Amino acid sequence: MVVGVDVGGTNIEVGAVDSDHHVLRRAKAATPEGGPDDVLQTITALVRSLDVHPIAVGIGIPGVVHEGRALTVPNLIGWTVDVDLIGPLTEQLGVPVTLGNDANVGLLGEWTAGAARGGRNVLGLWMGTGIGGGLILDGRPYVGSRGAAGEIGHVIVSAGGALCTCGRRGCAEAYAGRRSMRGVATAMVDAGWETSLFRIRDDEHKTKLTSKVWARALEEDDPLAVKLFDTAIETLGVAVGSTINLLDLDRVVIGGGLAEKLGQDLADRLFDAATPWMLKPNPELKFVVSELEDDAGVIGAAVLARAGLITT
Amino acid sequence: MVVGVDVGGTNIEVGAVDSDHHVLRRAKAATPEGGPDDVLQTITALVRSLDVHPIAVGIGIPGVVHEGRALTVPNLIGWTVDVDLIGPLTEQLGVPVTLGNDANVGLLGEWTAGAARGGRNVLGLWMGTGIGGGLILDGRPYVGSRGAAGEIGHVIVSAGGALCTCGRRGCAEAYAGRRSMRGVATAMVDAGWETSLFRIRDDEHKTKLTSKVWARALEEDDPLAVKLFDTAIETLGVAVGSTINLLDLDRVVIGGGLAEKLGQDLADRLFDAATPWMLKPNPELKFVVSELEDDAGVIGAAVLARAGLITT
Numbered sequence: 001m002v003v004g005v006d007v008g009g010t011n012i013e014v015g016a017v018d019s020d021h022h023v024l025r026r027a028k029a030a031t032p033e034g035g036p037d038d039v040l041q042t043i044t045a046l047v048r049s050l051d052v053h054p055i056a057v058g059i060g061i062p063g064v065v066h067e068g069r070a071l072t073v074p075n076l077i078g079w080t081v082d083v084d085l086i087g088p089l090t091e092q093l094g095v096p097v098t099l100g101n102d103a104n105v106g107l108l109g110e111w112t113a114g115a116a117r118g119g120r121n122v123l124g125l126w127m128g129t130g131i132g133g134g135l136i137l138d139g140r141p142y143v144g145s146r147g148a149a150g151e152i153g154h155v156i157v158s159a160g161g162a163l164c165t166c167g168r169r170g171c172a173e174a175y176a177g178r179r180s181m182r183g184v185a186t187a188m189v190d191a192g193w194e195t196s197l198f199r200i201r202d203d204e205h206k207t208k209l210t211s212k213v214w215a216r217a218l219e220e221d222d223p224l225a226v227k228l229f230d231t232a233i234e235t236l237g238v239a240v241g242s243t244i245n246l247l248d249l250d251r252v253v254i255g256g257g258l259a260e261k262l263g264q265d266l267a268d269r270l271f272d273a274a275t276p277w278m279l280k281p282n283p284e285l286k287f288v289v290s291e292l293e294d295d296a297g298v299i300g301a302a303v304l305a306r307a308g309l310i311t312t
Numbered sequence: 313m314v315v316g317v318d319v320g321g322t323n324i325e326v327g328a329v330d331s332d333h334h335v336l337r338r339a340k341a342a343t344p345e346g347g348p349d350d351v352l353q354t355i356t357a358l359v360r361s362l363d364v365h366p367i368a369v370g371i372g373i374p375g376v377v378h379e380g381r382a383l384t385v386p387n388l389i390g391w392t393v394d395v396d397l398i399g400p401l402t403e404q405l406g407v408p409v410t411l412g413n414d415a416n417v418g419l420l421g422e423w424t425a426g427a428a429r430g431g432r433n434v435l436g437l438w439m440g441t442g443i444g445g446g447l448i449l450d451g452r453p454y455v456g457s458r459g460a461a462g463e464i465g466h467v468i469v470s471a472g473g474a475l476c477t478c479g480r481r482g483c484a485e486a487y488a489g490r491r492s493m494r495g496v497a498t499a500m501v502d503a504g505w506e507t508s509l510f511r512i513r514d515d516e517h518k519t520k521l522t523s524k525v526w527a528r529a530l531e532e533d534d535p536l537a538v539k540l541f542d543t544a545i546e547t548l549g550v551a552v553g554s555t556i557n558l559l560d561l562d563r564v565v566i567g568g569g570l571a572e573k574l575g576q577d578l579a580d581r582l583f584d585a586a587t588p589w590m591l592k593p594n595p596e597l598k599f600v601v602s603e604l605e606d607d608a609g610v611i612g613a614a615v616l617a618r619a620g621l622i623t624t
Contacts, residue, residue, distance in 0.1 A: 064592065072592070120457060121456055121457050133558075135558075137449055137450070137454060138449070138450070138452075138454060140450075142449060142450060142559075143560070144433055144559055144560020144561070145432060145433050145560050145561060145562040145594060145596065145597075146560055146592075146594055146596075147560070148560040148591075148592050148594075149558065149559050149560035150558065151557040151558060151591050152558060154554075154557040154591045155554040155557060155558055156469060156550050156553060156554045156589060157468060157471050158470050158471050158472075158482075159469050159470050159547075159550045159589075160470075166591055168588070168589060168591075170470075235471075238468050238471045241468060242466075242467040242468045242554060243558060245463040245466040245467060246445075246447075246461065246462065246463060246464060246467055246555060246558070246559075247447075247454075247456055247461050247558075248455070248456020248457050248458055248459070248460040248461035249456070249457060250457040276480070277468060277471075277480060279460070279463050279466045279478055279480075280376065280384065280458075280460050282457060282458055282460075284457065284458075285457075
């Protein structure tokens, strides 16, 4: 048994995972906003609450991980410095701890036990508040020179175009990330458009336009939601097309809340949007949605934990 | 001694290369326009004309190479079908023959004996009639699922923008490939702009706007040439920025005729153009120009020949 930890901007989820990649026990808590020490304490408490004796722990965090250190973690509040997570956690938990980037770890889960199984050159694309990405190249995880690879959300689709949360203009995330889409929806309502998005948000007792809110608005054929979602898909199609021209992939796996709710239809739409941009369409290329859904992070982190036992 | 063969759209160059990657003898002929059989005969004649006894031959061709076969060779006239080059050439030359894509082979040369030496994650960007590219990832050549990877010229920088020779709109090559730049220059002259580009072309007894013509026009501060070249660099900066966000590279090597003529200044300009688009600038990242210049293809093909002896 190993434990996988998925640290997200909203929640931290942990799971005890067996060697068949099944999650046997789970625990979850809100991600603390007080910085790295609070996150460390929450992880330790959650792992202990599982009441198992893992042989290793793996962790996915939303930041750049290089040589076991979390260099930047932009989506966690109060986390501005390069932090050693492995040292303190190894000491507190008494087992080897391995750390990775959340998008890469999610794809590792899908590649080992989900929709990316058997893929040699794979892009994992996670549609969430932002657009995350991970890569498998030549049959192994690719993280780049400093662990910062996979940023499909910051592939530029229209130089000088829409303002992205990263400060640049024209990134895919500026059109397809939920944070950006909410900004545009708000501005368009201010400009006189009507939409059911904010009514659904209130109905669902949410504070943000979550993937559930978007899925319901799309189901209701809300014109503004349909328009913004069409743009998101068209834009991701350009970024994925560029990526395929550069990397000659055989598989694209789409995950995140919307992939869970819309299913294979989302993958098919993205495939249709990317195809016109591909220089040499590959008949073997497949677009699929995540199979592990919410568990991709925990299962991927468990895979990382086992790999850490072998290589360190 | 091995022989490296560099098949280009204009010329075929061959060189006898020693184990220190020095080209000891050379031969060159115009690329025949009658299709694959003529190309095969020219290669055989050129290799024999060197009057050496190579232990192996390596060939770089401007097309997609997969499992030893040239699948598509868009820039060679009369070459429309999937052709077996290795079988006939092995028979005629009597030594093992290995085949690769020209852009990948050029980068292999630079990586083994030139400006990409020591790079772990490298993009090779070749500025020519089109924009070619090759990748070294995780310390080895990366060619993708079907040998079609590296197409930096068809990374989209502005979806729906300028018409590319590939038929799509907004590829980097549509702004930075010499064929596209000549089209824009011609249209702008028709629209009343003045330029010394075509006078220099005639002075140099060329039929096309070669890199030499562009270099002279830039030296003379010809306003139209400067304007189009600025756009080319800005556009390549976007494509390279996207690529760095995706692949977290440590080196970019720029080759082709203009790199030879403009030198490190070209690499510095491209670095400045790419930097604003990089999500997490890497202090270790270097932009350099080709060291092997015109010989990159022949030397890279020789490296491929030696690798073929080991792996097959």
